[in-house]
Amino acid sequence: MRARAMMALLLGLALVAGFLAPASGGPAVGGSVVFPIVGDPTFNPWHPRHFIESIPATRVLFNGLTKPGKDRAPAPDLAERWEVSSDGLTWTFFLRRGVKWHDGRDFTADDVKFTYDIVINPRMGAQQAGIYRIIKEVKVVNPTTVQFVLEAPVASLAVVMATNSGIIPRHAFAGVSDPWTHDAFNKRAPIGTGAFKIKEYVSGSYVTLERNPNYFGGAPTIETITFKVLPDANAQIAQLLSGDLTLAFIDNPALVRAVQGRPTIEVSTVPEATFYNVAPNFGNKLFQDRRVRQAIMHAWDRPAMIRGFLEGFATVASGPISPALGGYFNPNVKTYDFDRARARQLLAEAGWQPGPDGVLVKDGQRFRTTLTYPTIQYFDSLGALIQQYLRAVGIEVVLDGVDFNQFVSQRLLPRRFDLLAGWWRYPADPDMYPYMHSSNAERGFNLPVYKNSQVDTILEEGRKLTAVRDRKRVYDKLQEVVAEDLPYLYLWWPNEIRAINRRLKGVPALGLRDALQYTHEWRME
Amino acid sequence: MVLFVVSTLTFVMVNLAPGGPAIMMTMEMTPEQQDALRRQLGLDQPMAVRFVKWTASAMRADFGRSFSDRRRVNEVIAERLPNTLLLGGTALALSILIGVPAGIISATRRYSVTDHTVTFASFIGLSIPVFWLAIILILVFAVRLDWLPASGMATIGAPYSLTDRLAHLMMPAVVLATATLPNLVRFMRSALIEEIGQDYVRTARAKGLMPRRVLSHHAVRNALIPVVTVLGVLIPRLVGGAVITETIFGWPGMGQLAVASATGRDYPMVMALTVVVAIVVIITNLIVDLAYSWLDPRITYG
Numbered sequence: 001m002r003a004r005a006m007m008a009l010l011l012g013l014a015l016v017a018g019f020l021a022p023a024s025g026g027p028a029v030g031g032s033v034v035f036p037i038v039g040d041p042t043f044n045p046w047h048p049r050h051f052i053e054s055i056p057a058t059r060v061l062f063n064g065l066t067k068p069g070k071d072r073a074p075a076p077d078l079a080e081r082w083e084v085s086s087d088g089l090t091w092t093f094f095l096r097r098g099v100k101w102h103d104g105r106d107f108t109a110d111d112v113k114f115t116y117d118i119v120i121n122p123r124m125g126a127q128q129a130g131i132y133r134i135i136k137e138v139k140v141v142n143p144t145t146v147q148f149v150l151e152a153p154v155a156s157l158a159v160v161m162a163t164n165s166g167i168i169p170r171h172a173f174a175g176v177s178d179p180w181t182h183d184a185f186n187k188r189a190p191i192g193t194g195a196f197k198i199k200e201y202v203s204g205s206y207v208t209l210e211r212n213p214n215y216f217g218g219a220p221t222i223e224t225i226t227f228k229v230l231p232d233a234n235a236q237i238a239q240l241l242s243g244d245l246t247l248a249f250i251d252n253p254a255l256v257r258a259v260q261g262r263p264t265i266e267v268s269t270v271p272e273a274t275f276y277n278v279a280p281n282f283g284n285k286l287f288q289d290r291r292v293r294q295a296i297m298h299a300w301d302r303p304a305m306i307r308g309f310l311e312g313f314a315t316v317a318s319g320p321i322s323p324a325l326g327g328y329f330n331p332n333v334k335t336y337d338f339d340r341a342r343a344r345q346l347l348a349e350a351g352w353q354p355g356p357d358g359v360l361v362k363d364g365q366r367f368r369t370t371l372t373y374p375t376i377q378y379f380d381s382l383g384a385l386i387q388q389y390l391r392a393v394g395i396e397v398v399l400d401g402v403d404f405n406q407f408v409s410q411r412l413l414p415r416r417f418d419l420l421a422g423w424w425r426y427p428a429d430p431d432m433y434p435y436m437h438s439s440n441a442e443r444g445f446n447l448p449v450y451k452n453s454q455v456d457t458i459l460e461e462g463r464k465l466t467a468v469r470d471r472k473r474v475y476d477k478l479q480e481v482v483a484e485d486l487p488y489l490y491l492w493w494p495n496e497i498r499a500i501n502r503r504l505k506g507v508p509a510l511g512l513r514d515a516l517q518y519t520h521e522w523r524m525e
Numbered sequence: 526m527v528l529f530v531v532s533t534l535t536f537v538m539v540n541l542a543p544g545g546p547a548i549m550m551t552m553e554m555t556p557e558q559q560d561a562l563r564r565q566l567g568l569d570q571p572m573a574v575r576f577v578k579w580t581a582s583a584m585r586a587d588f589g590r591s592f593s594d595r596r597r598v599n600e601v602i603a604e605r606l607p608n609t610l611l612l613g614g615t616a617l618a619l620s621i622l623i624g625v626p627a628g629i630i631s632a633t634r635r636y637s638v639t640d641h642t643v644t645f646a647s648f649i650g651l652s653i654p655v656f657w658l659a660i661i662l663i664l665v666f667a668v669r670l671d672w673l674p675a676s677g678m679a680t681i682g683a684p685y686s687l688t689d690r691l692a693h694l695m696m697p698a699v700v701l702a703t704a705t706l707p708n709l710v711r712f713m714r715s716a717l718i719e720e721i722g723q724d725y726v727r728t729a730r731a732k733g734l735m736p737r738r739v740l741s742h743h744a745v746r747n748a749l750i751p752v753v754t755v756l757g758v759l760i761p762r763l764v765g766g767a768v769i770t771e772t773i774f775g776w777p778g779m780g781q782l783a784v785a786s787a788t789g790r791d792y793p794m795v796m797a798l799t800v801v802v803a804i805v806v807i808i809t810n811l812i813v814d815l816a817y818s819w820l821d822p823r824i825t826y827g
C-alpha cells in the first residue's frame with residue numbers, strides 16, 4: 001500500500017517536472033549569483049574612476065572587440081576576426097553582425113570609433129590611455145569594419161583589448177560634452193552589449209543585473225547577477241560561508257583556511273599575469289653593478305616569504321613573465337636560490353668589503369639604501385623582512401613605507417627611490433615593452449629607469465612579430481636576458497584564490513574577472 | 526562664522542595633504558593623463574582661486590562634483606545621510622533607553638549585585654573591539670543560526686518592508702550602541718550618585734517627599750545635565766558615521782564615504798562632509814543648550 005502511494009507520488013512528481021522543464025530540453029533558466037565588490041561601481045570602463053570596484057560589473061555589461069580566450073589567446077568578442085597589415089601598423093577588425101545594444105539599437109563600427117576616440121584623446125585622461133596612446137587613428141571602413149592605425153607595431157593589441165576595454169554606445173552620449181560627468185550612464189543606467197543588463201542599482205548597497213535574452217553569444221541561464229558592496233574581507237568570508245555570496249576572490253591568503261574544506265565551497269587557484277618585485281633605481285650607482293642585483297636575489301629567502309605572507313599561494317618568480325601565459329613562459333632561465341655565501345661573494349667581487357659593524361664598505365662609502373613600499377596588503381612586514389635579509393649580507397636598509405597615494409605621486413612617478421617594492425599586473429601577453437624599454441624609463445612604467453640596448457631590440461622585435469612561434473622565440477630570449485641582467489628584482493607570481501559555491505557551474509578556469517566575460521555559460525544547480 | 530573657519534581650515538588641510546586625487550594616483554598613470562585630469566578637476570588653478578570658487582558655490586549649497594566618480598556631491602550626501610541618521614538614531618535611542626535607566630538603577634542600588642553587574646557589563650561593552658563584536662555577531666546570527674541578514678540595508682530585490690529594514694538594522698545598531706551605551710551608563714551613574722548626596726535631596730526627603738518622587742523630580746533631572754553634555758558630543762560622532770560598523774555590515778552611510786574620500790583625496794567630498802558635520806555640531810549644541818534650560822530653569826540665555 002505504502003509502496004504504491006510512493007510510486008504514485010513519484011509518477012506525479014515526474015509529470016510535474018516534465019511540464020516545468022522547457023520544451024527545447026535546454027538548461028532551465030534560473031538562479032541568482034552574488035559577487036562582492038568593495039565600493040560603489042562606475043559603469044563606464046574608460047572612466048578615470050574605473051577601479052577594482054567597477055571592473056566586475058563592466059566586464060559583464062560590456063563587450064570589447066576581443067576577450068580573454070580560455071586557451072589564453074585573445075578570442076573574438078564584438079570582432080569576429082581581425083587582420084594585421086604586414087608592417088604591423090594597421091589592424092582591421094571585422095565586427096559581428098546583428099549585435100544589439102541593451103536598448104535595442106544596432107551596434108556598429110561608429111560605436112567602436114566613438115569609444116576609442118575618447119580613449120586616445122589626450123585631454124580626456126581616460127583609464128588605460130597610457131597603453132592606447134600608440135593608436136594614431138581609428139577609421140570606420142563600413143558599418144561592420146573598423147581600422148586602427150598605429151604609430152608603431154604592437155603585436156599584443158588584441159590581447160590588450162580583451163580586458164577592461166568595453167565598447168560604449170555613441171547614441172547614449174549624444175550631446176554630452178564631458179563623458180565623465182554623464183551620471184545617467186556612468187552611475188545609473190549603463191547600456192552595453194553584454195550578457196546581462198542593468199536592473200536595479202542602490203548606491204552604496206548593490207547593483208543587480210538581469211539576463212539579456214538577446215545576447216549574441218547565447219542567452220544566459222542565470223536569472224540575475226548581483227554585485228554587493230562589501231568592503232570588509234572578513235565579512236565577505238562570513239557571507240561566503242552563509243551562502244549569501246556565490247563566489248569571491250580571496251585577496252588575503254591568511255583567510256583561505258576559513259573556507260577551505262567546507263562542503264559547499266570550492267577553493268581553486270589560477271596563476272595571475274602579475275609579478276611582484278623590488279625595482280632597483282638604475283639612476284643610483286649602487287645598483288648599476290649587475291653583481292649587486294644578483295647578490296640581492298641570493299640574499300632573500302623567497303619560499304619562506306611566500307609561506308609567511310601568502311600561505312603558499314604564489315610561485316617564486318624567475319622573471320616578469322608568469323606561467324599564466326602558458327606557452328610563452330620560459331622555465332629555462334637563470335634562477336637564484338637563497339644562498340647568503342653566494343650573495344656575499346658576489347658583493348665582494350663588486351668591491352664591497354664588510355666594515356667594522358658588518359655593513360659593507362667600498363671606497364669609504366657604506367652600503368646604505370632605502371626601501372620604499374606602499375603601506376597596503378602585507379608590505380609593512382615584507383619591508384621589515386627584506387631589511388633583515390639584506391642586513392644579514394651587509395646591506396643596511398632604511399624603510400620608507402608611505403600611503404598608496406604618496407607612493408605613486410611622490411616616489412613612483414618622479415622615480416624618487418632607491419629600491420621600490422611593488423608589482424606589475426599586465427595583459428596576458430609577454431610584451432614587456434612598457435615595463436622595460438628605455439623609451440619608458442623617465443615617463444612610462446619602466447620604474448627602475450632601466451636602459452639596455454639588447455633588451456630594447458628584443459622588445460621592439462617582439463612587437464613587430466605576429467606569429468606565435470616567432471614571438472615565442474623572441475620572448476624566450478627576453479626571459480633569459482632579464483633573468484641574468486635583472487632590471488627588476490623578482491619576488492613572486494601570485495595565484496588568484498577563487499572561492500566558488502559548488503552549486504555554480506560553468507565558470508571557466510580563468511581569473512574571476514576574466515571568467516565574468518563568460519557569464520552566459522554559467523549555470524546554477 | 527564657525528562654518529567659515531571650519532571650512533577654511535579643512536580646505537587648507539586637505540589640499541596640503543601629500544598626494545592627490547586617487548583617480549590621478551594609479552600605478553598605470555602617465556604624466557599626460559595626470560595633466561589632463563588635473564585640468565578637468567581644476568587643480569591647475571592656484572589654491573586661493575579654488576577656495577574662492579568653492580566658497581561662492583558652497584554659499585548656494587552647491588558642493589560641486591566628486592573628484593572620484595564625478596557625481597554631484599549633494600546627490601551622494603543626500604543618499605548617504607538618511608542611512609547614517611537611521612543607523613545612528615537607532616543606536617542612540619537604544620543607548621538612551623537602556624543606558625539612562627541602567628545608570629539610575631545602578632546609582633540608587635549602589636554596590637548591590639545589580640550595580641556590579643551593570644558596571645561589569647558596561648566595562649565589557651567599552652572594551653570589546655567593534656570589529657570583533659561585529660564579526661562574531663555575523664558568525665552567530667547570520668552564518669550559524671541564519672536569523673538575521675549579514676549585511677546591507679534591505680534584502681536584494683525585495684520590495685521595502687519595515688520588518689526587513691529592522692532585521693537589517695538590528696546587528697549594526699546593537700554593535701554601534703555597544704560603543705556608546707557604556708559611556709551613558711557611567712555618566713548617569715556617577716552624576717546621580719553625586720546628586721543624591723546633595724543637600725537639596727536631603728531637604729526634599731526631610732520634608733517628607735516620596736523617595737521615588739525625590740529621585741524622578743529632583744535628583745535625576747539635575748543628573749541629566751552632564752548626560753546631555755555627553756550626548757552633545759556623541760551625536761555628531763554618530764552623524765559623522767561609524768566607519769568600522771558601516772564597513773563590516775556594508776551599511777551605505779557617511780562613515781564609509783568619509784574614509785574613502787579622505788584616502789582618495791576627494792577634496793569636494795571631504796569639504797562637504799566637513800560642513801555637514803559642522804552644521805550638525807552647531808545644531809546639537811543648540812539643542813543641548815535648550816535642554817539645559819529646560820532641565821534647570823535657572824539657566825537662561827540672553
